[in-house]
Amino acid sequence: MLTTPSEISREDLGLNPELIRKYNQPAPRYTSYPTALKFKTVEDRSSRSALLADLEDAEGPLSLYIHVPYCRSLCWFCGCAKIISTNTALADKYLDYLEIEIERYASLVRSDRKVVQLHFGGGSPNFLSVSQINRLSRMLRRAFTFDEDAEISVELDPRTLSQAQVQAFVELGINRASIGVQDVNAKVQKAIHRIQPTETNAKTISWLREAGIGSLNVDLIYGLPHQTEESFKDTLEEVLTYDPDRLAVFSYAHVPWSKPAQKILERSPLPDADSKIEILIQTVEKLTGQGYAHIGMDHFAKLDDPMVKAQQARTLQRNFQGYSLHADVDICAFGMSSISQSQNAFRQNHKDLDTYYSMLDEGFIPLEKGYLLTRDDQVRREVIMRLMCDLELNFGERGKANGIDFDNYFAAEIEELKPLEEDGLLAFNDAGLAVTPLGRLLIRNVACRFDAYMGKGAQGFSKAI
Known part of the structure; x- marks a missing residue:
């Protein structure tokens, strides 16, 4: 071990x-x-069929991923596939097409395969209204059979979350939640266009705990404008009072050539590599000194967390959802830009929403790229x-x-x-x-x-x- x-x-x-x-x-x-950079454009029906054949022939458990691309405002550091809007009605059309995709995919999968993991990412899944969350729950339960111990997780934006949405996700079956905090310093928050007061984080965590969510993850980012070793120390101190079960402390990836909004961050001073590593060393020292294990790279978990136990038993996995407890599962991913994974193939949906819709209208699984291993x-x-x-x-x-x-x-x-x-x-x-x-x-x-x-x-x- x-x-x-x-x-x-x-x-x-x-x-x-x-x-x-x-x-x-x-x-x-x-x-x-x-990596996804090696995926090849799906050119014709035969290549599409070859990518899907791997799914049709497979047995064993499933892991589902739902991509909700909408966010109410743009965080300038973000590298995700997202659509910025405050109009929640847009999600009604998106759910219409998501339902088509889910049903089409489910028809290819053996009916005796159980879902052991489901993750909602984005974007921001809590862009969805309560009624939209309930609708999404119904369509998933109708299409797939869930294991009674399935791990069901969601990424949440505390700035726009309501207690009613928390309750809707709990009724859907959520037992793990991840909240994006990034940094608690007001100057940093202003520079990245993400104002998120401490009270907002505390309220979100209180709602999740009261609702019985058994595992809480907090996301932080180092390398953002105005961050220093001292300022990030304050962020760590505050976040530890939230008592998260896991933390993901990501290095900010500055790639303005592919994410133009990141260019805005250059108006403020960005930490250099030496400063970033000082912040990271401090983070490792602080968290491992406070009862967290360093899983590797940028992930930490409490010593009694299942993720730590899985690593010690050498059963921990890694896939598009990050570190995972579930081995030998096929990932069926739904929504624009999402990536599915099976034993012999990767399949990625179109990143352009209109193309995603039109492919479904034409009767296809909306694949843009794929790869046969x-x-x-x-x-x-x-x-x-x-x-x-x-x-x-x-x-x-x-x-x-x-x-x-x-x-x-x-x-x-x-x-x-x-x-x-x-x-x-x-x-x-x-x-x-x-x-x-x-x-x-x-x-x-x-x-x-x-x-x-x-x-x-x-x-x-x-x-x-």
């Missing part, structure tokens, strides 16, 4: 400016392998996921699981990992390798050594720090 360090200090990490510059390079977050992709996907989740690799076990001689198959990759050992990101051992506390922060840099496509360019990815 993997041992999770209960407390990580600055000395354990051993980061220095030279090391920061060396590893602060573009790298995938590996919510999939290959090769045998090498499948081997590397499994190795990268286990590395991202377990923070160690047993070469013999991984070789046996994939029917390969691991040392021979990955001889070049093992050689490429040796400089990372010298820099303190990992340590080789008799079984294979183990990631160090420093390597947990830079796990993307470790994992990308097993990526067959990284040598062909890393454009399009955010930097590791």
